[in-house]
Amino acid sequence: CRSAKMITRQSIITLLSATATALLSIEIEAFSPSLVINRYEHQHDSTNAFGFGYQSPASSTVTTRRHTPTSTSISTSIITSTSLFAFKKKPNMRTLQRFLEVECWKLPHLKSMDRTLNAAADACKQINRIVQRAATDDLYGAAVDSTTGEQLEENVQGEVQQQLDVLCNTYMLRAFCGGSDGAVIAVASEEEDEPRSSASVMGYDAVGDADFPILGDKHGAQYVAVFDPIDGSKNIDSSLPVGTIFGIYKVPEGIQRGEKGYSMDMFLQRGTNMVAAGYCLYSATTVLVLTMGNGVHGFTLDPDSNTFLQTHPNMCIPNVGHIYSFNEAYFRGYSEPVQKFLNNMKAAGTMNGKPISARHVGAMVADVHNVLINGGIYGYPATADNKEGKLRLLYESAPMAMIMEQAGGAGSTGVGRILDVLPEKEKGIHVRVPTFLGSPENVFELDQFHRFYGEEE
Secondary structure (H helix, E strand, O other), X not given: OOOOOOOOHHHHHHHHHHHHHHHHHHHHHHOOHHHHHHHHHOOOOOEOOOOEEEOOOOOOOEEEEEOOOOOOOOEEEEOOXXXXXXXXXXXXXXXXXXXXXXXXXXXXXXXXHHHHHHHHHHHHHHHHHHHHOOOOOOOOOEOEOOOOOOEOOEOOOOOEOEHHHHHHHHHHHHHHHHOOOOOEEEEEEOOOOOOEEHHHHOOOOOOOEOOEOOOOOOOOOOEEEEEEEEEOHHHHHHOOOEEEEEEEEEOOOOOOOOOOOOOHHHOOOOHHHEEEEEXXXXXXXXXXXXXXXXXXXXXXXXXXXXXXXXXXXXXXXXXXXXXXXXXXXXXXXOOHHHHHHHHHHHHHOEEOOEXXXXXXXXXXXXXXXXXHHHOXXXXXXXXXXXXXXXXXXXXXXXXXXXXXXXXXXXXXXXXXXXXXOOOOHHHHHHOEOOEEEEOHHHHHHHHHHHHHHOOOO
Protein backbone atom coordinates (compact mmCIF):
# COMPACT_ATOMS: atom_id res chain seq x y z
CA CYS A 1 0.00 0.00 0.00
CA ARG A 2 2.82 2.40 0.83
CA SER A 3 4.71 1.77 -2.40
CA ALA A 4 1.63 2.54 -4.45
CA LYS A 5 0.88 5.56 -2.26
CA MET A 6 -2.72 4.55 -2.10
CA ILE A 7 -5.02 2.20 -0.19
CA THR A 8 -7.45 0.25 -2.26
CA ARG A 9 -10.45 -1.73 -1.15
CA GLN A 10 -8.69 -4.93 -2.20
CA SER A 11 -5.60 -4.16 -0.10
CA ILE A 12 -7.75 -3.53 2.98
CA ILE A 13 -9.51 -6.86 2.52
CA THR A 14 -6.15 -8.61 2.10
CA LEU A 15 -4.76 -6.96 5.24
CA LEU A 16 -7.79 -7.89 7.31
CA SER A 17 -7.61 -11.40 5.92
CA ALA A 18 -4.04 -11.89 7.08
CA THR A 19 -4.76 -10.34 10.50
CA ALA A 20 -7.81 -12.47 11.19
CA THR A 21 -6.02 -15.62 10.04
CA ALA A 22 -3.17 -14.93 12.47
CA LEU A 23 -5.59 -14.28 15.33
CA LEU A 24 -7.46 -17.51 14.57
CA SER A 25 -4.25 -19.52 14.66
CA ILE A 26 -3.37 -18.04 18.05
CA GLU A 27 -6.83 -18.85 19.39
CA ILE A 28 -6.69 -22.44 18.19
CA GLU A 29 -3.20 -22.95 19.63
CA ALA A 30 -4.31 -21.54 22.97
CA PHE A 31 -7.53 -23.50 23.32
CA SER A 32 -9.05 -26.80 22.32
CA PRO A 33 -9.70 -26.85 18.54
CA SER A 34 -13.14 -28.34 19.00
CA LEU A 35 -14.24 -25.40 21.14
CA VAL A 36 -13.07 -22.85 18.58
CA ILE A 37 -14.68 -24.67 15.69
CA ASN A 38 -17.98 -25.39 17.42
CA ARG A 39 -18.31 -21.72 18.20
CA TYR A 40 -18.60 -20.96 14.49
CA GLU A 41 -20.47 -24.08 13.38
CA HIS A 42 -23.62 -22.73 15.06
CA GLN A 43 -23.54 -19.47 13.12
CA HIS A 44 -26.36 -19.06 10.63
CA ASP A 45 -23.95 -17.87 7.95
CA SER A 46 -20.45 -19.30 7.76
CA THR A 47 -19.04 -16.02 6.46
CA ASN A 48 -18.28 -13.35 9.05
CA ALA A 49 -17.96 -9.59 8.76
CA PHE A 50 -14.40 -9.84 7.49
CA GLY A 51 -15.42 -12.11 4.61
CA PHE A 52 -13.93 -15.26 6.10
CA GLY A 53 -15.51 -18.68 6.04
CA TYR A 54 -14.85 -21.47 8.55
CA GLN A 55 -15.39 -25.10 7.81
CA SER A 56 -15.57 -27.97 10.27
CA PRO A 57 -12.55 -30.21 9.76
CA ALA A 58 -12.80 -33.85 8.87
CA SER A 59 -9.28 -34.30 10.19
CA SER A 60 -6.96 -32.39 12.50
CA THR A 61 -6.23 -29.66 9.92
CA VAL A 62 -8.47 -26.62 9.72
CA THR A 63 -8.60 -24.70 6.44
CA THR A 64 -9.53 -21.03 6.52
CA ARG A 65 -10.66 -19.41 3.26
CA ARG A 66 -11.10 -15.75 2.37
CA HIS A 67 -14.00 -14.89 0.09
CA THR A 68 -13.51 -11.75 -2.01
CA PRO A 69 -15.25 -10.39 -5.12
CA THR A 70 -12.26 -11.42 -7.23
CA SER A 71 -10.89 -14.84 -8.01
CA THR A 72 -7.92 -14.20 -5.78
CA SER A 73 -8.00 -16.36 -2.65
CA ILE A 74 -5.71 -17.01 0.22
CA SER A 75 -5.70 -20.42 1.88
CA THR A 76 -3.91 -20.90 5.15
CA SER A 77 -3.52 -24.21 6.90
CA ILE A 78 -3.52 -23.98 10.66
CA ILE A 79 -1.64 -26.79 12.29
CA THR A 80 -3.43 -28.12 15.36
CA SER A 81 -2.64 -30.43 18.22
CA THR A 82 -1.61 -33.48 16.17
CA SER A 83 1.51 -31.76 14.88
CA LEU A 84 2.76 -28.37 16.04
CA PHE A 85 1.03 -27.93 19.37
CA ALA A 86 0.31 -30.74 21.80
CA PHE A 87 -2.59 -29.76 24.04
CA LYS A 88 -2.05 -30.50 27.69
CA LYS A 89 -4.65 -32.54 29.45
CA LYS A 90 -6.13 -30.77 32.45
CA PRO A 91 -4.86 -32.09 35.75
CA ASN A 92 -7.32 -34.07 37.82
CA MET A 93 -8.35 -31.39 40.31
CA ARG A 94 -10.85 -31.75 43.12
CA THR A 95 -14.12 -29.92 42.63
CA LEU A 96 -15.58 -27.55 45.19
CA GLN A 97 -18.53 -29.87 45.68
CA ARG A 98 -16.27 -32.81 46.52
CA PHE A 99 -14.15 -30.63 48.81
CA LEU A 100 -17.20 -29.51 50.78
CA GLU A 101 -18.54 -33.07 51.03
CA VAL A 102 -15.30 -34.28 52.57
CA GLU A 103 -14.72 -31.26 54.84
CA CYS A 104 -18.28 -31.30 56.20
CA TRP A 105 -17.99 -35.04 56.77
CA LYS A 106 -14.83 -34.37 58.82
CA LEU A 107 -16.60 -31.58 60.72
CA PRO A 108 -20.08 -32.92 61.50
CA HIS A 109 -21.12 -29.72 63.30
CA LEU A 110 -20.84 -27.93 59.94
CA LYS A 111 -22.81 -30.49 57.95
CA SER A 112 -25.31 -27.90 56.71
CA MET A 113 -22.46 -25.76 55.31
CA ASP A 114 -22.14 -28.20 52.39
CA ARG A 115 -25.33 -27.13 50.67
CA THR A 116 -25.12 -23.53 51.86
CA LEU A 117 -21.64 -22.88 50.44
CA ASN A 118 -22.44 -24.71 47.22
CA ALA A 119 -25.42 -22.39 46.79
CA ALA A 120 -23.21 -19.36 47.44
CA ALA A 121 -20.71 -20.62 44.84
CA ASP A 122 -23.51 -20.98 42.29
CA ALA A 123 -24.55 -17.39 42.96
CA CYS A 124 -20.95 -16.31 42.35
CA LYS A 125 -21.04 -18.05 38.97
CA GLN A 126 -24.14 -16.07 38.04
CA ILE A 127 -22.57 -12.81 39.21
CA ASN A 128 -19.44 -13.60 37.22
CA ARG A 129 -21.58 -14.02 34.12
CA ILE A 130 -23.45 -10.74 34.44
CA VAL A 131 -20.25 -8.84 35.31
CA GLN A 132 -18.72 -10.07 32.05
CA ARG A 133 -21.86 -9.16 30.12
CA ALA A 134 -22.51 -5.80 31.77
CA ALA A 135 -21.48 -3.75 28.74
CA THR A 136 -23.03 -5.93 26.04
CA ASP A 137 -26.30 -6.40 27.95
CA ASP A 138 -26.56 -2.72 28.97
CA LEU A 139 -26.50 -3.38 32.72
CA TYR A 140 -24.87 -0.08 33.60
CA GLY A 141 -26.68 2.82 35.20
CA ALA A 142 -29.07 3.36 38.07
CA ALA A 143 -31.68 0.72 38.88
CA VAL A 144 -35.37 1.53 38.35
CA ASP A 145 -38.54 0.14 39.87
CA SER A 146 -40.01 -2.48 37.53
CA THR A 147 -43.57 -1.34 38.24
CA THR A 148 -43.28 2.46 38.33
CA GLY A 149 -40.23 2.95 36.10
CA GLU A 150 -38.81 5.42 38.62
CA GLN A 151 -35.24 5.35 39.90
CA LEU A 152 -34.79 3.42 43.14
CA GLU A 153 -33.99 5.34 46.29
CA GLU A 154 -30.46 5.55 47.68
CA ASN A 155 -29.37 2.65 49.86
CA VAL A 156 -28.42 2.97 53.51
CA GLN A 157 -24.86 3.88 52.48
CA GLY A 158 -26.18 7.01 50.71
CA GLU A 159 -25.33 5.54 47.31
CA VAL A 160 -27.61 5.40 44.26
CA GLN A 161 -28.39 1.73 43.64
CA GLN A 162 -27.06 0.50 40.32
CA GLN A 163 -28.58 -2.23 38.16
CA LEU A 164 -25.63 -4.50 38.90
CA ASP A 165 -25.95 -3.92 42.64
CA VAL A 166 -29.60 -4.97 42.61
CA LEU A 167 -29.02 -8.04 40.41
CA CYS A 168 -26.04 -9.31 42.41
CA ASN A 169 -27.88 -8.71 45.67
CA THR A 170 -30.82 -10.76 44.41
CA TYR A 171 -28.59 -13.70 43.48
CA MET A 172 -26.95 -13.77 46.91
CA LEU A 173 -30.26 -13.42 48.75
CA ARG A 174 -31.76 -16.35 46.90
CA ALA A 175 -28.64 -18.47 47.33
CA PHE A 176 -28.50 -18.19 51.11
CA CYS A 177 -32.24 -18.09 51.73
CA GLY A 178 -33.38 -20.69 49.22
CA GLY A 179 -30.32 -22.91 48.92
CA SER A 180 -29.35 -23.55 52.53
CA ASP A 181 -32.03 -26.15 53.32
CA GLY A 182 -33.32 -24.01 56.17
CA ALA A 183 -29.98 -23.67 57.96
CA VAL A 184 -29.70 -19.93 57.25
CA ILE A 185 -32.63 -18.23 58.93
CA ALA A 186 -31.81 -14.59 58.14
CA VAL A 187 -29.49 -12.49 55.99
CA ALA A 188 -27.94 -9.02 56.03
CA SER A 189 -26.66 -7.28 52.90
CA GLU A 190 -24.82 -4.05 52.16
CA GLU A 191 -27.70 -3.17 49.83
CA GLU A 192 -30.42 -3.62 52.45
CA ASP A 193 -31.22 -1.18 55.25
CA GLU A 194 -32.08 -3.96 57.69
CA PRO A 195 -31.69 -7.76 57.86
CA ARG A 196 -34.37 -9.98 56.33
CA SER A 197 -35.60 -13.42 57.29
CA SER A 198 -35.02 -16.19 54.75
CA ALA A 199 -38.73 -16.92 54.67
CA SER A 200 -39.63 -13.33 53.74
CA VAL A 201 -36.96 -13.25 51.02
CA MET A 202 -38.51 -16.34 49.46
CA GLY A 203 -42.01 -14.86 49.65
CA TYR A 204 -43.40 -16.56 52.76
CA ASP A 205 -44.38 -15.34 56.19
CA ALA A 206 -41.45 -13.80 58.03
CA VAL A 207 -41.15 -16.68 60.51
CA GLY A 208 -41.70 -19.44 57.96
CA ASP A 209 -44.58 -21.84 57.51
CA ALA A 210 -45.32 -25.40 56.41
CA ASP A 211 -44.10 -24.65 52.88
CA PHE A 212 -40.88 -23.02 54.07
CA PRO A 213 -39.79 -24.58 57.35
CA ILE A 214 -36.88 -23.25 59.39
CA LEU A 215 -35.17 -26.38 60.61
CA GLY A 216 -31.54 -25.68 61.32
CA ASP A 217 -29.22 -28.66 60.95
CA LYS A 218 -29.32 -32.02 62.70
CA HIS A 219 -27.44 -30.57 65.67
CA GLY A 220 -30.00 -27.80 66.12
CA ALA A 221 -27.62 -25.11 64.86
CA GLN A 222 -28.97 -22.15 62.94
CA TYR A 223 -27.05 -19.51 61.07
CA VAL A 224 -27.25 -15.99 59.67
CA ALA A 225 -25.41 -14.91 56.54
CA VAL A 226 -23.94 -11.50 55.77
CA PHE A 227 -22.52 -10.32 52.46
CA ASP A 228 -21.43 -7.53 50.16
CA PRO A 229 -22.77 -8.76 46.80
CA ILE A 230 -20.55 -6.66 44.55
CA ASP A 231 -17.50 -5.03 46.11
CA GLY A 232 -15.88 -2.30 44.00
CA SER A 233 -18.74 -2.07 41.49
CA LYS A 234 -17.40 1.25 40.18
CA ASN A 235 -14.47 -0.71 38.73
CA ILE A 236 -16.72 -2.48 36.24
CA ASP A 237 -16.97 0.60 34.02
CA SER A 238 -13.19 0.41 33.58
CA SER A 239 -13.04 -3.40 33.24
CA LEU A 240 -11.15 -3.67 36.53
CA PRO A 241 -11.55 -6.47 39.13
CA VAL A 242 -14.55 -6.63 41.45
CA GLY A 243 -15.65 -9.22 44.00
CA THR A 244 -18.17 -10.66 46.43
CA ILE A 245 -17.61 -11.07 50.20
CA PHE A 246 -19.66 -13.18 52.60
CA GLY A 247 -19.61 -14.57 56.11
CA ILE A 248 -21.78 -17.01 58.07
CA TYR A 249 -22.37 -16.61 61.82
CA LYS A 250 -23.79 -19.18 64.19
CA VAL A 251 -26.81 -17.94 66.10
CA PRO A 252 -26.03 -17.92 69.85
CA GLU A 253 -28.16 -20.21 71.96
CA GLY A 254 -31.22 -18.72 73.61
CA ILE A 255 -31.87 -15.98 71.03
CA GLN A 256 -35.44 -15.99 69.69
CA ARG A 257 -36.31 -15.05 66.13
CA GLY A 258 -38.96 -12.45 66.95
CA GLU A 259 -41.84 -11.14 64.86
CA LYS A 260 -39.67 -10.33 61.84
CA GLY A 261 -38.17 -13.79 61.76
CA TYR A 262 -34.85 -12.66 63.20
CA SER A 263 -33.32 -10.68 66.05
CA MET A 264 -30.60 -8.03 65.70
CA ASP A 265 -28.65 -9.92 68.36
CA MET A 266 -28.19 -12.71 65.81
CA PHE A 267 -26.03 -10.36 63.71
CA LEU A 268 -24.40 -8.08 66.26
CA GLN A 269 -21.75 -10.49 67.50
CA ARG A 270 -18.00 -10.82 67.36
CA GLY A 271 -16.29 -12.23 64.30
CA THR A 272 -14.97 -15.08 66.41
CA ASN A 273 -18.48 -16.58 66.13
CA MET A 274 -18.20 -16.93 62.35
CA VAL A 275 -18.18 -20.51 61.13
CA ALA A 276 -17.35 -19.78 57.49
CA ALA A 277 -16.20 -16.88 55.34
CA GLY A 278 -15.26 -16.39 51.74
CA TYR A 279 -14.83 -14.09 48.81
CA CYS A 280 -15.03 -14.44 45.05
CA LEU A 281 -12.75 -12.41 42.79
CA TYR A 282 -13.96 -11.65 39.26
CA SER A 283 -10.84 -10.79 37.29
CA ALA A 284 -8.60 -12.44 34.68
CA THR A 285 -9.79 -15.64 36.33
CA THR A 286 -12.70 -16.14 38.72
CA VAL A 287 -11.35 -17.31 42.07
CA LEU A 288 -13.40 -18.40 45.09
CA VAL A 289 -11.53 -18.41 48.43
CA LEU A 290 -13.12 -20.17 51.40
CA THR A 291 -12.47 -21.01 55.02
CA MET A 292 -14.53 -23.01 57.49
CA GLY A 293 -12.12 -22.49 60.34
CA ASN A 294 -9.67 -25.18 59.26
CA GLY A 295 -7.45 -23.39 56.76
CA VAL A 296 -7.98 -21.43 53.56
CA HIS A 297 -8.56 -22.97 50.14
CA GLY A 298 -8.87 -21.38 46.70
CA PHE A 299 -10.94 -22.59 43.76
CA THR A 300 -10.76 -21.36 40.18
CA LEU A 301 -13.80 -21.39 37.90
CA ASP A 302 -13.15 -23.65 34.90
CA PRO A 303 -14.81 -21.93 31.91
CA ASP A 304 -15.23 -25.23 30.06
CA SER A 305 -17.17 -27.10 32.72
CA ASN A 306 -18.42 -24.06 34.71
CA THR A 307 -17.09 -25.80 37.82
CA PHE A 308 -14.93 -24.48 40.64
CA LEU A 309 -11.73 -26.55 40.85
CA GLN A 310 -9.35 -26.53 43.80
CA THR A 311 -6.24 -24.77 42.51
CA HIS A 312 -4.94 -23.25 45.78
CA PRO A 313 -5.07 -25.80 48.62
CA ASN A 314 -3.99 -24.71 52.10
CA MET A 315 -3.24 -21.12 51.22
CA CYS A 316 -0.68 -19.41 53.46
CA ILE A 317 0.35 -15.76 53.43
CA PRO A 318 4.09 -15.00 53.69
CA ASN A 319 5.16 -13.98 57.18
CA VAL A 320 6.32 -10.61 55.87
CA GLY A 321 5.65 -8.97 52.51
CA HIS A 322 6.82 -6.08 50.36
CA ILE A 323 3.42 -4.88 49.08
CA TYR A 324 1.36 -2.13 50.68
CA SER A 325 -2.14 -1.43 49.43
CA PHE A 326 -3.41 1.94 50.67
CA ASN A 327 -5.17 4.72 48.82
CA GLU A 328 -2.48 7.37 49.17
CA ALA A 329 -4.77 10.04 47.77
CA TYR A 330 -6.13 10.19 51.34
CA PHE A 331 -2.66 10.27 52.92
CA ARG A 332 -3.07 13.77 54.40
CA GLY A 333 -6.25 12.66 56.15
CA TYR A 334 -4.65 9.59 57.77
CA SER A 335 -3.71 9.63 61.43
CA GLU A 336 -0.11 10.24 62.46
CA PRO A 337 0.63 6.55 63.21
CA VAL A 338 -0.50 5.48 59.72
CA GLN A 339 1.44 8.27 58.02
CA LYS A 340 4.60 7.38 59.93
CA PHE A 341 4.13 3.67 59.18
CA LEU A 342 3.81 4.29 55.43
CA ASN A 343 6.75 6.70 55.36
CA ASN A 344 8.87 4.20 57.28
CA MET A 345 7.93 1.36 54.95
CA LYS A 346 8.78 3.41 51.85
CA ALA A 347 12.04 4.62 53.40
CA ALA A 348 13.11 1.02 54.05
CA GLY A 349 13.32 0.48 50.29
CA THR A 350 13.14 -3.29 50.51
CA MET A 351 11.34 -5.82 52.66
CA ASN A 352 11.80 -9.56 52.69
CA GLY A 353 14.48 -9.10 50.05
CA LYS A 354 12.14 -7.39 47.57
CA PRO A 355 11.65 -3.73 46.65
CA ILE A 356 8.69 -2.06 48.38
CA SER A 357 5.77 -1.94 45.98
CA ALA A 358 2.47 -0.02 46.10
CA ARG A 359 -0.57 -1.83 44.67
CA HIS A 360 -4.09 -0.45 44.90
CA VAL A 361 -6.96 -1.48 42.59
CA GLY A 362 -9.83 0.11 44.50
CA ALA A 363 -11.75 -3.10 45.19
CA MET A 364 -11.15 -4.68 48.60
CA VAL A 365 -11.38 -8.24 47.27
CA ALA A 366 -8.75 -7.65 44.59
CA ASP A 367 -6.34 -5.82 46.87
CA VAL A 368 -6.65 -8.30 49.76
CA HIS A 369 -6.26 -11.26 47.39
CA ASN A 370 -3.03 -9.76 46.04
CA VAL A 371 -1.70 -9.35 49.59
CA LEU A 372 -2.79 -12.88 50.53
CA ILE A 373 -0.87 -14.35 47.59
CA ASN A 374 2.26 -12.20 47.72
CA GLY A 375 2.44 -10.92 51.29
CA GLY A 376 2.30 -7.38 52.62
CA ILE A 377 -0.43 -5.23 54.12
CA TYR A 378 -3.80 -3.88 52.99
CA GLY A 379 -5.19 -0.85 54.78
CA TYR A 380 -8.32 1.27 54.81
CA PRO A 381 -7.65 3.57 57.78
CA ALA A 382 -9.87 6.14 59.39
CA THR A 383 -9.51 9.63 57.93
CA ALA A 384 -10.28 13.14 59.07
CA ASP A 385 -13.63 12.92 57.27
CA ASN A 386 -14.42 9.30 58.23
CA LYS A 387 -13.41 8.81 61.84
CA GLU A 388 -14.39 5.13 61.84
CA GLY A 389 -13.15 4.28 58.37
CA LYS A 390 -15.44 3.24 55.52
CA LEU A 391 -15.36 -0.55 55.55
CA ARG A 392 -18.27 -2.34 57.22
CA LEU A 393 -17.37 -4.70 60.05
CA LEU A 394 -19.94 -7.49 59.65
CA TYR A 395 -19.78 -8.24 55.95
CA GLU A 396 -16.42 -6.84 54.82
CA SER A 397 -13.76 -6.51 57.50
CA ALA A 398 -14.65 -9.49 59.72
CA PRO A 399 -14.98 -12.12 56.94
CA MET A 400 -11.72 -10.94 55.38
CA ALA A 401 -10.01 -10.96 58.78
CA MET A 402 -11.13 -14.55 59.38
CA ILE A 403 -9.73 -15.61 56.01
CA MET A 404 -6.47 -13.78 56.65
CA GLU A 405 -6.01 -15.28 60.11
CA GLN A 406 -6.78 -18.78 58.87
CA ALA A 407 -4.07 -18.28 56.23
CA GLY A 408 -1.52 -17.34 58.89
CA GLY A 409 -1.97 -13.58 58.63
CA ALA A 410 -3.54 -10.95 60.86
CA GLY A 411 -6.43 -8.50 60.89
CA SER A 412 -6.35 -5.36 63.03
CA THR A 413 -8.18 -2.07 63.56
CA GLY A 414 -4.85 -0.51 64.51
CA VAL A 415 -5.56 -0.87 68.21
CA GLY A 416 -6.90 -4.42 68.38
CA ARG A 417 -7.97 -7.59 66.62
CA ILE A 418 -10.85 -7.12 64.14
CA LEU A 419 -12.53 -10.40 65.10
CA ASP A 420 -12.76 -9.25 68.73
CA VAL A 421 -14.79 -6.14 67.92
CA LEU A 422 -18.38 -6.31 69.19
CA PRO A 423 -20.72 -4.14 67.06
CA GLU A 424 -22.66 -1.49 68.94
CA LYS A 425 -26.39 -2.05 68.83
CA GLU A 426 -27.08 1.63 68.18
CA LYS A 427 -25.05 1.54 64.96
CA GLY A 428 -26.73 -1.58 63.60
CA ILE A 429 -25.44 -3.98 60.97
CA HIS A 430 -23.59 -1.32 58.96
CA VAL A 431 -21.08 -0.35 61.65
CA ARG A 432 -17.67 0.61 60.24
CA VAL A 433 -14.11 0.04 61.48
CA PRO A 434 -10.57 0.97 60.35
CA THR A 435 -9.17 -2.14 58.68
CA PHE A 436 -5.65 -3.51 58.26
CA LEU A 437 -5.05 -7.00 56.87
CA GLY A 438 -1.97 -8.88 55.80
CA SER A 439 1.24 -10.58 56.81
CA PRO A 440 1.66 -10.82 60.60
CA GLU A 441 4.97 -8.94 60.67
CA ASN A 442 3.55 -6.04 58.66
CA VAL A 443 0.33 -5.76 60.67
CA PHE A 444 2.24 -6.06 63.97
CA GLU A 445 4.52 -3.21 62.94
CA LEU A 446 1.52 -1.01 62.09
CA ASP A 447 -0.01 -1.77 65.49
CA GLN A 448 3.25 -0.73 67.13
CA PHE A 449 3.11 2.64 65.38
CA HIS A 450 -0.40 3.09 66.77
CA ARG A 451 0.86 2.16 70.21
CA PHE A 452 3.70 4.68 70.27
CA TYR A 453 2.24 7.54 68.19
CA GLY A 454 -1.49 7.11 68.65
CA GLU A 455 -3.66 9.25 70.86
CA GLU A 456 -4.16 7.95 74.38
CA GLU A 457 -7.64 6.68 75.21
